[in-house]
Amino acid sequence: MISADLQTWTTRVLDQGKLGTTPDDSWKVAAYEQYKARLSAPDYPCFFGQSGEARGEMLYTFISERRLDELVVNMQQFVSLIGTPDYKRCSLIAFFEPDPTITNHTAFVARFWQVLQCLHEHDRDPEINRTPDHPLWEFSFERTEMFVVGASPNYRRRRSRNLGPGIVLVFQPRSLFIDPATSQPIAAPVRQRIHKRMLACDGMPVHPDIGFYGDSGNREWKQYALPDDNEPESGICPFRTRSR
Numbered sequence: 001m002i003s004a005d006l007q008t009w010t011t012r013v014l015d016q017g018k019l020g021t022t023p024d025d026s027w028k029v030a031a032y033e034q035y036k037a038r039l040s041a042p043d044y045p046c047f048f049g050q051s052g053e054a055r056g057e058m059l060y061t062f063i064s065e066r067r068l069d070e071l072v073v074n075m076q077q078f079v080s081l082i083g084t085p086d087y088k089r090c091s092l093i094a095f096f097e098p099d100p101t102i103t104n105h106t107a108f109v110a111r112f113w114q115v116l117q118c119l120h121e122h123d124r125d126p127e128i129n130r131t132p133d134h135p136l137w138e139f140s141f142e143r144t145e146m147f148v149v150g151a152s153p154n155y156r157r158r159r160s161r162n163l164g165p166g167i168v169l170v171f172q173p174r175s176l177f178i179d180p181a182t183s184q185p186i187a188a189p190v191r192q193r194i195h196k197r198m199l200a201c202d203g204m205p206v207h208p209d210i211g212f213y214g215d216s217g218n219r220e221w222k223q224y225a226l227p228d229d230n231e232p233e234s235g236i237c238p239f240r241t242r243s244r
Contacts, residue, residue: 016074017073035164045197047194092171116139126241133237139221148171153166161228204230
């Protein structure tokens with residue numbers, strides 16, 4: 001089993017496709033420590049994330065100077081790991097080196113979709129049968145569907161989406177949203193409890209684009225890099241599905 005000892009978090013760092021690499025830059029340690037502090041706050045909305053961190057179910061990777069090729073390699077290993085019993089409940093936290101050119105929320109959103117598009121372009125087995133305008137579309141990498149949480153220091157009002165000094169992407173396999181005891185999606189009351197905690201943490205209503213996967217009017221992509229206000233998304237998704 002994965003150790004939940006917080007002193008061993010570096011054993012869960014993915015670097016160049018290898019697990020257990022001690023970060024060698026101060027920004028990486030600072031990024032993890034701030035993320036950990038935010039997640040540990042009593043009012044942090046996602047108790048699944050809190051409990052996953054406490055159980056040692058989070059894997060980490062650090063991306064410096066826009067080296068997205070590093071993320072591609074580590075994503076490939078992440079997908080391989082979660083196919084094994086010891087790591088099947090894991091998520092991947094990708095910390096990006098603080099970038100002084102990301103000065104506003106618009107720039108963050110553009111970088112967010114650039115990262116997902118790059119991963120898709122390097123996907124060796126891409127899902128191309130659905131586009132983001134389909135209610136069952138979810139970002140996938142090598143046939144592993146993942147809900148992606150975009151966090152950034154550019155979030156001022158939506159505190160729950162600010163996890164540290166740089167951009168943070170949380171890749172959560174869709175399988176985590178299925179109750180292992182019942183094989184059914186996580187019950188609505190649980191999701192409503194998270195939404196209530198979001199209201200308390202952010203001091204603003206839950207964003208109107210937050211919905212439930214599979215509902216006909218729901219679009220997952222709109223929830224990935226939420227606005228910092230409560231205006232609904234009116235544009236089209238920047239993500240472009242590859243063609244054969």
